[in-house]
Amino acid sequence: MEFAEYVARQRPALMRFATVLTCRTWLAEDLVSDVLGRAFEHWERISGMAEPHAYVRRMVVNEYLSWRRRLTRISSRADVEPRVISDGADERAERDAMIRRLAGLPRKQRAAVVLRYYAGLSDREIAAQLGCREPTVRSQIHRALNALRIDLTAGVADFQETS
Amino acid sequence: MSDLRTLHDAFAELERRADAATVGTAPAARTHRAVRLIPVAVTVVAVAVMIAGAVWVLPGRPGTPAAGPPTTPSTSTTHGSAPTSPDDLIARFRVVLGDTATFEVTSKNTVPGAFPSKQPGTSTGPQPEDPDAPSSPLIGGTLTAGGVTGSFSLMIYPTDSEPDAWCTLSRTEDCDVSTLPDGSRLATGTARPAPGAVSHLASLKRPDGTLVLMHVGNQEDPRGAALDSPGGEFHAPRPPLTLDQLTALVTSDKW
Known part of the structure; x- marks a missing residue:
């Protein structure tokens, strides 16, 4: 696949993934642009892989996790984008509160939660992406769910864990 | 809950x-x-690189080994016109480099004329190519000086952006921006994107509107990369050139 074709097909999906990961659209744009620039430089190698998109998505996670210094520097301004809540919009209020809690998670916990519940990866796959052991993944997710105030027993059947 | x-x-x-x-x-x-961490104008440049199309690999001819390079910025105002092809850029780089280092070009790219950005902030997606705009050469490869081998990338292109825009894009921590006597604007700095990874940047915006951009690093990717990503492999503990040496090259009057 040519790089331009890949970008045309997958950039929207990468933007969604990066936005879920960062909780900030402007940061997601930077993240995706940066990663695609690097992917272009190595496209000959990446395009020969079995799953180029999975690899590029892993690059997004790695880049996100490596942005500690930059994110720390801007943390005072990098609050979650404010949204106007309509009167009586309880569901939206709950959803936006969830986004705020998600944005407040430590990066590895957030990455683990996003990879599990957004990307649908198994513990083993998440461990490979984050460069840690499976028990660590389970621990990160457990802590994250506590911080997000999510009660798994309150969920419906179609949202059960996948692994 | x-x-x-x-x-x-x-x-x-x-x-x-x-x-x-x-x-x-x-x-x-x-x-x-x-x-925004990365100015849109810079993103446009990066996107232009993304849509550049064909990349082909061709070994360059190494230069001759080396005595010590100059370590202070040149103040000369004489610059040639911007190179129009990778081969042109390679020839000029060989002259500028002299006996400072040897190099091997592993990638030669021609970036379509998608810049300068006339309306920064108006787009975040791929930019349409302007068939009438000049193309700009971008080369990369390995460079060896003083027994140390590392990576480099070099590009000269016309732009509206300021040279320090690349400090942000390259995650340079201590970007130093100055104005040279001829009015050129110089931005230099060092990024350490991962443990052990070092990438020097020098970016010179010349009075004629062209920007000379060069990175040298100690990884396969001269801009530095996450250790387990493409480009993240180490060549050496440090880049082959110091930041002063890189600055001297970028500000040379031999371009």
Whole structure:
């Protein structure tokens, strides 16, 4: 696949993934642009892989996790984008509160939660992406769910864990 | 307490914001334009590189080995016109480099004329190529000096952007910006994107509007990369040139 074709097909999906990961659209744009620039430089190698998109998505996670210094520097301004809540919009209020809690998670916990519940990866796959052991993944997710105030027993059947 | 449905609602809302930002209609996206880490003009350059098309590999001819390079910026005002092809850029680089180092070109790219950005902030997606705009050469490869081998990338192109825009894009921590006697604007700095990774940057905006941009690094990717990503392999503990040596090259009057 040519790089331009890949970008045309997958950039929207990468933007969604990066936005879920960062909780900030402007940061997601930077993240995706940066990663695609690097992917272009190595496209000959990446395009020969079995799953180029999975690899590029892993690059997004790695880049996100490596942005500690930059994110720390801007943390005072990098609050979650404010949204106007309509009167009586309880569901939206709950959803936006969830986004705020998600944005407040430590990066590895957030990455683990996003990879599990957004990307649908198994513990083993998440461990490979984050460069840690499976028990660590389970621990990160457990802590994250506590911080997000999510009660798994309150969920419906179609949202059960996948692994 | 919430349940997983709320989490998925949150994901869906973030997806919606991502889609809206992609088409430039999200009010929330505009809220943070002023603090974007990467200036849009620079992103346009990066996107132009992305859509550049063919990349072909061709070994360059190494130069001759080396005595010590100059270590202070040149103040000369004489510059040739911007190179129009990778081979042209390679020939000029060989002259500028002299006996400072040897190099091997492993990638030669011609970036279509998608810049300069005349309307920064108006687009975040791939830019249409302007068939009438000049193309710009971009070369990369390995460079050896003083027994140390590392990577380099070099590009000369016309742009509206300031040279320090690349400090942000390259994650340079201590970007030093100055104005040379001929009016050129110089930005230099060092990025350490991963443990042990060092990438020097020198970016010179010349009075004629062309920008000379060069990175040298100790990894396969001269701009530095995450250790387990493409380009993250180490060549050496440090880059083959010091920041002063790199600055001297970029500000040379031999281009």
